[in-house]
Amino acid sequence: MQIYTYILINFLTIIICFIFSFDHRIQFCKHFAAFLKGNTVVAIPFIAWDIAFTKMGVWWFNTAYTMPFRLASLPIEEWLFFICIPFSCVFSYFCLDKFFNLNWTNRYNNLLVWITVVVCTVTGILFYQKIYPLVTSIITAGTVLYLHYIAKVNWIGKGSFVYLCLMPGFFMVNGVLTGTGLDSPIVNYNSDQILNIRMLTIPIEDAVYGYAQFMLNIYFFKRFQKND
Template sequence: MIQYTYLLINFFTVIICFIFSFHPKIKFNRHFGAFIKASLLVGLVFILWDVWFTKNGVWWFNYRYLIGFKISELPIEEILFFICIPFSCVFTYFCLDKFFKLDWKPESEKIFVVISSILFLGIALYYHDRIYTFVTFLSTSISLLILYFVLKINWIGKASFIYLILTPGFFLVNGILTGTGLDSPIVNYNPENHIGFRMLTIPIEDFFYGYEMILWNLFFFYRFKKEEIEAEKL
């Protein structure tokens, strides 16, 4: 059974959210199409990132916990990760946004984006010799600036707050993947390629890697959802 560990992590991450997607007060299932298009689009970029890092030994996988089926350099469980995790996060955001008013004031959100972008850029430049740290913080900084100033979205503050709410789930899932509660990690990291600061067993870069991925999933989900709604009116 141990070879199903990563597969079961994906399953239990998504199953409760999937079931409640059909709840009559939520009806997230009506937007499965928008989510699938968004997750495939964003997932492709992160999968290519993942493949490149795996090929270059930035991280690697312990096949003791995997069923053994690979696509390119990645186990199938890792590819499913880019669907299951965004599904749970986008679903949670959708629900909280539907039932609670969590919007930030425009000025507060602008300050948050600017300060965060400068901070992340500074970290990227300071650790320019650590490829995981450099790429993660640089791309997150650029993503925030593009989303806010170019694409003009007004929910980064709200999304950031909800991502923090999801932190216990992040620690549970990523903690197991990086070795919490296991004899050895499912995902191993080359210590030369990241800062070395860990939350439990989780490299801090993972937190911002996930943050950036969820922001882009939300952006494309709501864009495709809007297109679907407009198409239904025709």
């Protein structure tokens, strides 16, 4: 049963959100196509990043907790991760935006963008020799700059607030993946290539990585949603 741990994490992450997608008050099911298109656009570069870092030994997967199926050096569960986690995140954003007025958060768009850019720039410069924080800093800073100055979206504050609301789920899922409650982590990290600052068992880079992925999924979901 241990080998089903990662697949079970994926299943538990998505199943409740998937079921409630059909609720008549939510009807997120009408936007499945928009999600799948947007998610595919985001997943392709992030999976490529994952494959590259796995081959470089920046991180690796504990075969005791994954099924034996591999595709491009990644467990099949890792591929599903890039569907299940974004689905639950986009669904949560959709619901919170639908039922609550969160527009007040967007007054902080500029502040959030520049805090993100400054922190990522300083981190990238100080720790340029560590590839995970370096690449994560570049991608995250580039993401918020693109959204703010090129795409000119008006929901960066809202997206950031929702991501903060999702932190309990982030700690549960990533906590287990990085070893919380297990004899050993499912995902292991090369200590020479990370900052070695952990939130419980989770490398801090994971939270920043997740933020960039979340914001890009929201952006492309909204773009394809206009065509629904």
